[in-house]
Amino acid sequence: MLLSKLFIPITKDLPTEAKIKSHQLMLRTGMIRQSSAGIYSWLPLGFKVMKKIENIVRNEQNNIGAQEMLMPTIQSADIWKESGRYDDYGEEMLRISDRQKREMLYGPTNEEQITEIFRSSVKSYKLLPQIFYHIQWKFRDELRPRFGVMRCREFYMKDAYSFDLNENEAVLSYNKMFFAYLKTFQKLGLKSIPMKADTGPIGGDLSHEFIILADTGESKIYTDKKIFDISIDKYQNTDASLKKMRTDFSQFYAVTDDKFKSEDFDKNVKKEDQIQTKGIEVGHIFYFGDKYSKPMKCSVDSKEGKKIFVKMGSYGIGVSRLVAAIIEAKYSKEKMKWPKLVSPFDVVIIPAINKNDNSNLDKAKKIYDELKTNGIDVLLDDVEENISNKFKKHDLLGIPFQIIIGSKTKNNMFEFKEIDKESQMLDLNEITKLLKN
């Protein structure tokens, strides 16, 4: 892609309405544009990042055998009345009356809807255990939407729902998802900590939030720093290994505000290992048994012919929120570096362009064509602009690799730079090889 043709409305000024750095950076680099309070359009750069995150989330769901489907955004109020949550949910639910005066709503979550689908189609234990997921837009009518896509009204989420015959098996499903979440955040280049959490309006008695550390986080967290040493790579997707994983994590104190008690903290964590900081919630998982299946009469026949209310869990990852969360984790001092797998481009070519001298731009175009032929997603900064301004701009865009075409270029050797590292002189073959790895 040529930068001159790419639609990224870069703003030079610091947007005054943006209070946190992810919101600032997303506006400055034209990733998003607000269309109304708490509702955003995703411009090409932001869209590409979000799509890459979505696909990583999807792959890790598929890896644990979850089946993808898609529920609509607009739901009937009827199922919420069945579960008893229609009145409880309050003003955050966007309530809608259609032309026939039917009570509808824009789904803030999908426990009722998936339960309705399941009960209407599944009658036997044979399909269990089962996990479904979907990635869909949701709406919560926040009173004060703020912090850009971090706390907005229309947001993009993966949510999954597990169905089991009994609590023991349900915990195995819960463990799988716990594992998939740690894998997902690792792929995204984030270090996440699972923390015991309150279940809130979803209900139930077993719940973890997945938190990444960030000073700007909304959640206060209290943890034993040794929890960071657990490597997810040593576990496999088997019941025994995942049980071990849960045990390993649970030996370290790690809770959010709601669950915090200072005497527990001091009792369980040595002073020098105590971390009190802030974090961003990027995922939340719940086990709630028959909280929905019972009032909504969602049962299956067991092997013995007994009707059993299915035991359910639900599991959310904020896909649009993750774009901002990654920025909060990776952006500091006017420099951003996207993790490779979610970067909007694999590499950017930055030629120094002088008036009346196109030789650098010509060289850059040749490299551009060559890299594209090799299946590399490359951005060419063909804009006529002072080179130091260019570098400042690319510090914000955060594409992790740069090929700089300027005075250092000699014959077929080009300056290749990974952000935060020393640049090196390489030929195009070596560059291609590096980028393909």
Add this chain to the structure above:
Amino acid sequence: MLLSKLFIPITKDLPTEAKIKSHQLMLRTGMIRQSSAGIYSWLPLGFKVMKKIENIVRNEQNNIGAQEMLMPTIQSADIWKESGRYDDYGEEMLRISDRQKREMLYGPTNEEQITEIFRSSVKSYKLLPQIFYHIQWKFRDELRPRFGVMRCREFYMKDAYSFDLNENEAVLSYNKMFFAYLKTFQKLGLKSIPMKADTGPIGGDLSHEFIILADTGESKIYTDKKIFDISIDKYQNTDASLKKMRTDFSQFYAVTDDKFKSEDFDKNVKKEDQIQTKGIEVGHIFYFGDKYSKPMKCSVDSKEGKKIFVKMGSYGIGVSRLVAAIIEAKYSKEKMKWPKLVSPFDVVIIPAINKNDNSNLDKAKKIYDELKTNGIDVLLDDVEENISNKFKKHDLLGIPFQIIIGSKTKNNMFEFKEIDKESQMLDLNEITKLLKN
């Protein structure tokens, strides 16, 4: 995937509420489930097909240089008041009042929203010509939603918007999209005809509908049958070639109801070449100049420094509707055959399973593993069921290739069948090769 674990709630009975065959088949094979009037959940089988269609649509948009972005589903009424369409749009617009009593709506289309984004960010002619697109859920509050996802309320659409400096260049953008549409429908295994059409509530003076023939279609069409002989493969994405393409198509009479005049038909088409039939609209493109840019004050500076209202077009493809349209085109006499590129699975293995004899199932599992290792998306029908019932079921599921493990299986030779063709005995290498092509 094992069929016993795949969530496709197959119904044996013909659903009485479904009046057209695509709606019937989608319910019978568990592709969708209605959640409320005109609103559907997409279950795993339907979801997979829709996702494949979406990706074909996306690739052809990218091939003509359109840039993907994503606008939200919920819009502010303000921009619709600016364009003057807020009051005109009528009851099909789902109007929403949020907790702050702001007037919002669920977007039925996005001309206003994209114009607002463009005017706020682009000030110079340099970014032109430009085409943006997005693939997003939309809502039209149909009085009588019917025919399943063919005429529903919440639906999935690709819409694109072009921006040009003048009408001549805008027509070039229009031609590109015309080309991308024909390519898209060809990839989907459909023969589409572009027909001159009325512009309706979008406005403007140049418009084509893309129609595929189907007896159950809602649109009456009148055309010269010679238009089917034009091959899209002979055109390239250059201004000259695409101009030629438009000329070639325009020499044949092809219109929908709105534009039909019987004297024109008789004057322009020989009796023996006249086709009067029904079809399904799968795409619609419009050029409408400054209809939105003028009232919404969306202008750019020309090279000469003059303010010019951008000339716009819009271009829609109904992605969710295409799932049903393909069925209408490909399904008859209780037999479906999905076009290869959108089939939910590449191939299905159908073992004859007898009580107390797992040998066929064991063979099937070995083939299954082998094909999966080769990156082939394979379904294994491991359900214990009479083989003739199995065949009936797979007639409906419509996966184009079958490997049948039964009495004909000899050593390492398996019965391989493409729907509608004679079966042949092949070894696994030959089968893998065939499927990979």
